[in-house]
Amino acid sequence: MAAHAGVSRQTVSNALNAPQRLTAPTLARVRAAIDELGYVPDEAARALTSRRTRLIGIHIGPTAHSHASTPEPLLAEFVRAAARHGFRLVVLGSFGDDAGQIAAFDDVWRRRAVDGVILTDTHTDDARPAWLRERGVPFAAFGRPWGAPDSPHPWIDVDGHGGAWLAVDHLASSGHSRIAFLGWGHDEAGGDDRERGWLEAMTTRGLDARPHAHASGDTVVAGAERAAELLERWRPTAVVCASDTLAAGVVRAADRRGIAVGSDLAVTGYDDSPLARLTHPELTSLTQPFAAVADFLVDHVVMASGIEVPDPPPRTRVAEPTLVVRGSTGGVRAGALSF
Amino acid sequence: MAAHAGVSRQTVSNALNAPQRLTAPTLARVRAAIDELGYVPDEAARALTSRRTRLIGIHIGPTAHSHASTPEPLLAEFVRAAARHGFRLVVLGSFGDDAGQIAAFDDVWRRRAVDGVILTDTHTDDARPAWLRERGVPFAAFGRPWGAPDSPHPWIDVDGHGGAWLAVDHLASSGHSRIAFLGWGHDEAGGDDRERGWLEAMTTRGLDARPHAHASGDTVVAGAERAAELLERWRPTAVVCASDTLAAGVVRAADRRGIAVGSDLAVTGYDDSPLARLTHPELTSLTQPFAAVADFLVDHVVMASGIEVPDPPPRTRVAEPTLVVRGSTGGVRAGALSF
DNA sequence: CTGAAAGCGCTTACAG
DNA sequence: CTGAAAGCGCTTACAG
Secondary structure, three states, X not given: OHHHHOOOHHHHHHHHHOHHXXXXXXXXXXXXXXXHHOOOOOHHHHHHHXXXXXXXXXXXXXXXXXXXXXXXXXHHHHHHHHHOOOOEEEEXXXXXXXXXHHHHHHHHHHXXXXXXXXXOOOXXXXXXXXXXXXXXXXXXXXXXXXXXXXXXXXXXXXXXXHHHHHHHHHHHHOOOOOEEEEEOOOOOOHHHXXXXXXXXXXXXXXXXXXXXXXXXXXXXXXXXXXXXXXXXXXXXXXXXXXXXXXXXXXXXXXXXXXXXXXXXXXXXXXXXXXXXXXXXXXXXXXXXXXXXXXXXXXXXXXXXXXXXXXXXXXXXXXXOOEEEEOHHHOOOOOEEEOO | OHHHXXXXXXXXXXXXXXXXXXOHHHHHHHHHHHHHHOOOOOHHHHHHHHOOOOEEEEOOOOEOOEOOOXXXXXXHHHHHHHXXXXXXXXXXXXXXXXXXXXXXXXXXXXXXXXXXXXXXXXXXXXXXXXXXXXXXXXXXXXXXXXXXXXXXXXXXXXXXXXXXXXXXXXXXXXXXXXXXXXXXXXXXXXXXXXHHHHHHHHHHOOOOOOOXXXXXOOOXXXXXXXXXXXXXXXXXXXXXXXXXHHXXXXXXXXHHHOOOEOOOEEEEOOXXXXXXXXXXXXXXXXXXXXXXXXXXXXXXXXXXXXXXXXXXXXXXXXXOOEEEEOHHHOOOOOEEEOO
């Protein structure tokens, strides 16, 4: 390779890692040779000498704290975002609790098998951030540090409050005023935040913010049960739900009563999961900005591992979801309204 | 580390990589020191010298050829199966076509960033196996080599034919005889195989195998449309579907006509996707043996990369799905019947 | 059965 | 601005 370009091995390395050190003609010559020979450096050798694997670890699958895991579209965005910096993703497995995840982090970190990790599904009393900080593992979290707002690590979260507000806005501007809320009960993570958004949007508009209920869990069956009572008692013309699952429950409950979703009753979901397109009519819902989330998290891990990134993100960020209008709110034309 | 155990560095290496070379007492002493110090070898150094990364590449996300991607539960099984051999998984991104995937394989292989790859979603005129074979990349495929049955690479597939047969068996033994089939039209991959299973099971039992229909696509809406015709024309007491999506369509069509699924009409899905638990009643379906699939594929890649595995699998295998009985076939008690 | 030597393929200081 | 040297932390032959 070096011989082919008529330069030394170090010059090739410089062309790849510190192009500013070479004169333009030399660089051009070396690059031409690189292209011609299809040369790419051996990752293991590069990792050994540079003390950098260009690998980021992440867990997948449901955790002990939430039904929400790393959905595949988000994983795909992580891969894309990492590739911008020449990084790849390593899947660390699916473990039910913090201790299991920490054990996996410990293993890969001591082997120097990754440059950092991404945390998802943060929760109250999360043991992971403190552990990672102590060990000096570069990391960033999807989800705010519930119960520890001053935690110094980088994180990004999606605005549940703002999303619910968007849903109320959409419904109110379509003429609805009896807008109920269905959540899945109290936890400190996402659910409450979404309920507060509904509450404030209603109050701000001077609408009756009493019609609300909590399902016994985030399932279709639990949602349908509670929806039946909610519909019976308050006769709402619209229901804002804290999840697509609960919204599907509302659709089922309405179907059973002969209430036509989309015309007699408007329903909004949340998360824009695959389920949102499986009900009839399809659910108006709130999409999470996965691409922005992935860029943010990857950039932070890459930065923390000692590499400069073009457009450094702030330490924390609350990103806005997007309302996707479908048939469940009478949307004739499907479209996206931005916040 | 070596000093702590009073042996040389090579003896530590032997204890880790070739324990049979050491005498029992030496091995015990070295292992004690390893545990005490929590020593684990640096992966980059190990990879450089052993020419082995212990990393396996895989694509995620939908492809150009199928709506079916690598579902998260399968990915989790891959991680578990790989860990048995000290391997990890690298996500190569989500690309729409063979060419995109091949480009990604080419990149990681030339960088020596993986020891091999796992292929999913095989299809007719699949360009990937031949490319990988030419380059000498260790690989194994989930899905038989459609259109090229004599392809010499290792593969595992799930028996669609046998699964449909299981469904018919289950229904017939519950007293059904007017059992219809709903598929998604002709393709050479999974769909036809499942239809043939229904056809043969029906014919073998001397039942009328005419009532069948093909939806215009594998969606709930398309399924509901075709189901309406099917129900109208043949008045079946049971419908075997080629997917959970189509089965959900049948449930919807039945609901609209006031036909009670589970008592008036039995419905079976296929794949046991999350959707199977979202309909009402929940769908009897066929579960894919993901753990066995993952073990098989990982073992083959590990073997092909030059490492012996305890219980070497055959080159090809057709694994049997398992019938999971739920409310849609009147299952009072949910349970699993093995093939 | 155990140890001293060589080397995996790069990058990182450091001379020229 | 470019090149010769050293070394990253292991494992793999090969001597003893």
